[in-house]
Amino acid sequence: MSKYDKYVAHMRKIADVGHSIAVLSWDKEVNLPKNGAAIRGQQVSTLSGISHELFTRESFGELLNELMTDESLDAKQSKNVQVTQREYDKATKFDEAFVIQRSKLISTAYHAWLTAQEANDFSKYIPALSDLVDIKREEAGILGYDDHPYDALLDLYEPGSKVATLDPLFEDVRNELVPFIKKIRQASQVDHSFLKQYYDKDKQWEFGLKLLREMGYDFESGRQDLSPHPFTITFSSQDVRVTTRIDEHDFANMCWSCIHEGGHALYEQGTKIIDYGLPTGGAISLGIHESQSRLWENHVGRSKEYWEHYYGELQRLFPDNLGNVSLDQFYTGINRVAPNFIRTEADELHYHFHVMIRYELEKRLINGDLPVNDLKHEWNSLYEKFLAVQIPDDNRGILQDVHWAHGSFGYFPTYSIGSFYAAQFFSEAVHSIPDLKTKISDGDTSELLDWLRKNIHQHGRLYEAEELCVKLTGEKLNFKYFMDYAKKKYNDIYNLN
Structure with a gap:
């Protein structure tokens, strides 16, 4: 198996975990009973940690470094490696504990939002949202930025946007x-x-x-x-x-x-x-x-x-x-x-x-x-x-x-x-x-x-x-x-x- 084939196999394993999280997230929005919320948040947090560990593995980083200088790759293969390297550099700035904590806070905030909606009362959402804003500020600081901390978060959705x-x-x-x-x-x-x-x-x-x-x-x-x-x-x-x-x-x-x-x-x-x-x-x-x-x-x-x-x-x-x-x-x-x-x-x-x-x-x-x-x-x-x-x-x-x-x-x-x-x-x-x-x-x-x-x-x-x-x-x-x-x-x- 070539180094690029090893890269593809590993990326697909990561995708499998990521899309398994997506299935649980789809089910949360469409089918999940109210009492299932807490354990669902735990399940998603566990899988998020596994996905992060797979992607930030040191051996995977070494493989990417080797592929970045591999002149045998065609334009499409090179682009895949370049984009992945860029995302790897971002992801390795976060430890697993941060990823799991962020996932838990998102789960908590989501259900606090549902509760607040049911009561039509924003005050019930404030504590969970405040915690989430704090960790997103922390995330922006970890990612790094030149001018505005919001730039770091914009880049996650619209790369290059500031x-x-x-x-x-x-x-x-x-x-x-x-x-x-x-x-x-x-x-x-x-x-x-x-x-x-x-x-x-x-x-x-x-x-x-x-x-x-x-x-x-x-x-x-x-x-x-x-x-x-x-x-x-x-x-x-x-x-x-x-x-x-x-x-x-x-x-x-x-x-x-x-x-x-x-x-x-x-x-x-x-x-x-x-x-x-x-x-x-x-x-x-x-x-x-x-x-x-x-x-x-x-x-x-x-x-x-x-x-x-x-x-x-x-x-x-x-x-x-x-x-x-x-x-x-x-x-x-x-x-x-x-x-x-x-x-x-x-x-x-x-x-x-x-x-x-x-x-x-x-x-x-x-x-x-x-x-x-x-x-x-x-x-x-x-x-x-x-x-x-x-x-x-x-x-x-x-x-x-x-x-x-x-x-x-x-x-x-x-x-x-x-x-x-x-x-x-x-x-x-x-x-x-x-x-x-x-x-x-x-x-x-x-x-x-x-x-x-x-x-x-x-x-x-x-x-x-x-x-x-x-x-x-x-x-x-x-x-x-x-x-x-x-x-x-x-x-x-x-x-x-």
């Missing part, structure tokens, strides 16, 4: 998106009341499965379940699972969470099983991952062309709700722009205010400028400032997201990064695929999926995010594409011209 590069991006949001939304708020509001009527749960479920299937999601390599917070989880490219949530008085909840999570899942199913456990078998970054979900959700799933194909069927499924609602009314209604409390239910423009608020709060938490005790007050103040809403309770405010309970500080900015990548990528797809929008209106998204598979999915982590963007579109991430898309779409919907 506060110094994200601050200007969110400054664009303030300078360009804020005034554009003010113009929309002054226009006559579109009606979306038809979305808020009674929609039978079982009919919604079946329609969501149909949308997933016709996007190209392979149910032989995945499944959909219900969960309080929709998510996608991967055990291999041949087992990629999604969840949705259904509100019988809000059709939008199910429909666009299915399409959104379907976009994530198509990315994972599009990676190569031959690269299982290797960097080239995984996603480049969470920003690129989010670009896939937002592209499908907004550029396809909220387009008029998409519903030119599906709307007649939806009307037949819910004739009492939609029988007298025209396609134009439906299209404008599903793209209604209005401030709200919940990030996952936000329109695609206000969405970035939700993300920006979380980004600003996370920076301050990790920098030590914001105590967890003051977090709720700051959250509510920023929502009033940017969205002009007063948060009515904790569940529609500070308790709405699970991310902090998972220890995922640095994750939120990737949602906006992904949306901006999505606009740039879809613009390129429209130029590359003849009559793409006509094909979408005919119910055929197969060429778009093929294009994404060829240009993004199949590469895994062969390229860095910025490198891929330049390779695909000819330039780095450019906020202009998102604003051009937003202005063209919403000037028409709200008659701003």
